Amino acid sequence: xxxxxxxxxxxxxxxxxxxxxxxxxxxxxxxxxxxxxxxxxxxxxxxxxxxxxxxxxxxxxxxxxxxxxxxxxxxxxxxxxxxxxxxxxxxxxxxxxxxxxxxxxxxxxxxxxxxxxxxxxxxxxxxxxxxxxxxxxxxxxxxxxxxxxxxxxxxxxxxxxxxxxxxxxxxxxxxxxxxxxxxxxxxxxxxxxxxxxxxxxxxxxxxxxxxxxxxxxxxxxxxxxxxxxxxxxxxxxxxxxxxxxxxxxxxxxxxxxxxxxxxxxxxxxxxxxxxxxxxxxxxxxxxxxxxxxxxxxxxxxxxxxxxxxxxxxxxxxxxxxxxxxxxxxxxxxxxxxxxxxxxxxxxxxxxxxxxxxxxxxxxxxxxxxxxxxxxxxxxxxxxxxxxxxxxxxxxxxxxxxxxxxxxxxxxxxxxxxxxxxxxxxxxxxxxxxxxxxxxxxxxxxxxxxxxxxxxxxxxxxxxxxxxxxxxxxxxxxxxxxxxxxxxxxxxxxxxxxxxxxxxxxxxxxxxxxxxxxxxxxxxxxxxxxxxxxxxxxxxxxxxxxxxxxxxxxxxxxxxxxxxxxxxxxxxxxxxxxxxxxxxxxxxxxxxxxxxxxxxxxxxxxxxxxxxxxxxxxxxxxxxxxxxxxxxxxxxxxxxxxxxxxxxxxxxxxxxxxxxxxxxxxxxxxxxxxxxxxxxxxxxxxxxxxxxxxxxxxxxxxxxxxxxxxxx
Amino acid sequence: xxxxxxxxxxxxxxxxxxxxxxxxxxxxxxxxxxxxxxxxxxxxxxxxxxxxxxxxxxxxxxxxxxxxxxxxxxx
Ligand SMILES: Nc1nc2c(ncn2[C@@H]2O[C@H](COP(=O)(O)OP(=O)(O)OP(=O)(O)O)[C@@H](O)[C@H]2O)c(=O)[nH]1
Ligand SMILES: [Mg+2]
Numbered sequence: 001x002x003x004x005x006x007x008x009x010x011x012x013x014x015x016x017x018x019x020x021x022x023x024x025x026x027x028x029x030x031x032x033x034x035x036x037x038x039x040x041x042x043x044x045x046x047x048x049x050x051x052x053x054x055x056x057x058x059x060x061x062x063x064x065x066x067x068x069x070x071x072x073x074x075x076x077x078x079x080x081x082x083x084x085x086x087x088x089x090x091x092x093x094x095x096x097x098x099x100x101x102x103x104x105x106x107x108x109x110x111x112x113x114x115x116x117x118x119x120x121x122x123x124x125x126x127x128x129x130x131x132x133x134x135x136x137x138x139x140x141x142x143x144x145x146x147x148x149x150x151x152x153x154x155x156x157x158x159x160x161x162x163x164x165x166x167x168x169x170x171x172x173x174x175x176x177x178x179x180x181x182x183x184x185x186x187x188x189x190x191x192x193x194x195x196x197x198x199x200x201x202x203x204x205x206x207x208x209x210x211x212x213x214x215x216x217x218x219x220x221x222x223x224x225x226x227x228x229x230x231x232x233x234x235x236x237x238x239x240x241x242x243x244x245x246x247x248x249x250x251x252x253x254x255x256x257x258x259x260x261x262x263x264x265x266x267x268x269x270x271x272x273x274x275x276x277x278x279x280x281x282x283x284x285x286x287x288x289x290x291x292x293x294x295x296x297x298x299x300x301x302x303x304x305x306x307x308x309x310x311x312x313x314x315x316x317x318x319x320x321x322x323x324x325x326x327x328x329x330x331x332x333x334x335x336x337x338x339x340x341x342x343x344x345x346x347x348x349x350x351x352x353x354x355x356x357x358x359x360x361x362x363x364x365x366x367x368x369x370x371x372x373x374x375x376x377x378x379x380x381x382x383x384x385x386x387x388x389x390x391x392x393x394x395x396x397x398x399x400x401x402x403x404x405x406x407x408x409x410x411x412x413x414x415x416x417x418x419x420x421x422x423x424x425x426x427x428x429x430x431x432x433x434x435x436x437x438x439x440x441x442x443x444x445x446x447x448x449x450x451x452x453x454x455x456x457x458x459x460x461x462x463x464x465x466x467x468x469x470x471x472x473x474x475x476x477x478x479x480x481x482x483x484x485x486x487x488x489x490x491x492x493x494x495x496x497x498x499x500x501x502x503x504x505x506x507x508x509x510x511x512x513x514x515x516x517x518x519x520x521x522x523x524x525x526x527x528x529x530x531x532x533x534x535x536x537x538x539x540x541x542x543x544x545x546x547x548x549x550x551x552x553x554x555x556x557x558x559x560x561x562x563x564x565x566x567x568x569x570x571x572x573x574x575x576x577x578x579x580x581x582x583x584x585x586x587x588x589x590x591x592x593x594x595x596x597x598x599x600x601x602x603x604x605x606x607x608x609x610x611x612x613x614x615x616x617x618x619x620x621x622x623x624x625x626x627x628x629x630x631x632x633x634x635x636x637x638x639x640x641x642x643x644x645x646x647x648x649x650x651x652x653x654x655x656x657x658x659x660x661x662x663x664x665x666x667x668x669x670x671x672x673x674x675x676x677x678x679x680x681x682x683x684x685x686x687x688x689x690x691x692x693x694x695x696x697x698x699x700x701x702x703x704x705x706x707x708x709x710x711x
Numbered sequence: 712x713x714x715x716x717x718x719x720x721x722x723x724x725x726x727x728x729x730x731x732x733x734x735x736x737x738x739x740x741x742x743x744x745x746x747x748x749x750x751x752x753x754x755x756x757x758x759x760x761x762x763x764x765x766x767x768x769x770x771x772x773x774x775x776x777x778x779x780x781x782x783x784x785x786x
Binding site: 066067071108247248252255277278281282286287375378380384386492494495496497 | 734735736737738739740741742743744746747754755756757758759760761762764768769770771772773774775778
């Protein structure tokens, strides 16, 4: 070819945990989440890598897989991409990333990709570990065997990255010749020649190995039309193709070929001494200590969320109270000042105050993933999870649901059994996510007094933990029901998981990772909250004009006859006006349905807006109560605490109502984004609909029982 | 009797893989580096005794008891 290839597509391929995402981050400067858990990357991620001469190539990070005969959804995605030559993501060049400390197993997939005839650079990664142990590496054997360039790098130490970049540059300027192996590493057995020939003829496939892959996996390869699938199916049937046996034969034959080569490239240490990982594991996965430690870690996480965040939360709260006041003082009086102070500042302040708690949560969870702890949890709890119709890997989803259900649902892609995966998807949102923190924090204050302790524990922290436990119990109970309710045929459930070496987190990665997640949270939540706050401010400030006028007149009369002070009078007037507003009408409309739960029409408004996203609750409360009051300095909590039920004369946020509301938020499905992701991952509206209704029912009846028992 | 499997190994015991008795499992185990002649050591059982922590030549994996029963070892 010779000409400069613009828009070169380069894909990172390799086994799970080989360091693809770390390399992606180094080459692109972008931050893809890096963790020491096999199966961290579950979707493709595209970035652009900058070479030495400032030219760019498109870099694609892919989930890890062990073989072109995959089990789970994330792995199948890679096979789909690598076998679809006309596809958008089909790479011109593969950077094959292998863990040099365990070369043999990493060669299986490499030899398969060579046989697909895709140009390749073979990267021996983690060379730093081998160097530390003074192990000799002889890559020449490998480059000769595979007939592609082989280089040694270290993603952790950023070693030899320039060599890699200049090799990509070579491909860009000189074309694929040096990178395309001339070898066929696995000879298609004679018995399959008829089959591959027929497929080659019918589908115009030139590569016999590709034909073989098609015969194995046409079922779920998404670049085939139904027609083509039918064709392949009939050819396979005609030749009596035995899917499993042929996978087995191929894998065995490949291992026999490259096994001796692998041992020449990196000499194995015989009698390796027991490593730090072994020592740590003898405690962490201990039969008794292991589970205890797991719960201790979880308890620590929730205590940390509560106690570490107090000071920064106070600062943010003061800052917003101050800004609201300052804006009022500077700007002339008018509806736009009201909008900014009561709508935008109140709404945003209501949510931004939770940044410290959310940051702590994301940070701790990302450290757990990064060190390699999560696969141990999978090992310890697989049996227990199975009793609930889940898989050991579900624990990863359930724990990361504590931050957000969306990445948790994505993480289920590593579960090969559809039934277990679906069950995990359905129940994960019941685990209390970070968006519930604001709601819990505001309401717990009405149930449990502040600063009280129980032994060494902060009582509010314990109550917080209790709500999380309730969410977990709800999730497990629902899982148990789905275990029997879901009917799936031919389901293959496996554990088979790699337990990686423990690695200290790369702090830079962990921090950037958290920063990215928190920013996304603020931006995404911020957008919704801003829109809803403005809309709500409008709905709460205006109403049918006759109703508004009448409310005003009767309020003034009431103020005069009762001789209220100026402040009291203003508050009373504001309260009557919001009742007559559009929002008031909306809230009153649903009040009969939620009255048995102990909720009034103001809470009703918050429930309605919360269906977009539950974190909107606090913003809604902030907006409703600041429109409904003349005082700009008081916080949402202070305003809610002062709220009196006009009929009974008692506090609205008494323990019964507050607890009932808490229970509602523990169970209810109030997140549009999650529903959208569930629809994408399950490919139908049926599952998000089922999820919405079963969680809604749990919320409604949970609250009903709570309120009726307590009041 | 089909012979001894990885499931029958005691904690701390070492065995050498002979063959598999379940093709489907075999496919998956092979890709994880469990091959005929591989040396496997049972490091420990999970807290509830339902899974096995295995040490292979260069890495560690966890499998279920049922998956362990599919790996037959040399006597
Ligand atoms: N010592 C050492 N560790 C590395 C190196 N490169 C990556 N790691 C670590 O290996 C682990 C896995 O890295 P990732 O980049 O997430 O691996 P991946 O291939 O993207 O994994 P999946 O997305 O699960 O397929 C992390 O703990 C990294 O810190 C390296 O060169 N040396
Ligand atoms: Mg990755």
